[in-house]
């Protein structure tokens with residue numbers, strides 16, 4: 634690798650890093666599909682930011698579902714989605730709506 638191409642590759646790396654840091658700073662939103670939830674509370678346990686709490690609310694199957702109590706604290710780490718056995722919860726970065 635020449636020094637010119639090494640410098641270019643370093644600059645590209647930094648550019649992508651900045652984009653990824655910027656994305657991390659955006660607010661994340663937590664979504665729960667209540668009817669899929671089995672109330673196991675794994676998501677509550679794995680959430681390091683204490684965003685979730687098991688509520689008193691039951692879904693149509695009679696399971697207690699988690700509640701998003703501190704949405705502003707979500708780190709968008711993806712752990713709740715990764716560990717949920719029922720694919721019932723996930724977080725995503727809020728995006729601006731684009732008019733068509």
Ligand code: SF4
Pocket residue numbers: 661663679680681682683684685706707708709710711712713714723724
């Ligand atoms: S994405 Fe991470 S911080 Fe956000 S609710 Fe899930 S486990 Fe908690």
Ligand code: SF4
Pocket residue numbers: 665669670671672673674675676677698699716717718719720721722
């Ligand atoms: S891990 Fe999934 S199934 Fe278990 S309580 Fe959380 S959302 Fe419901």
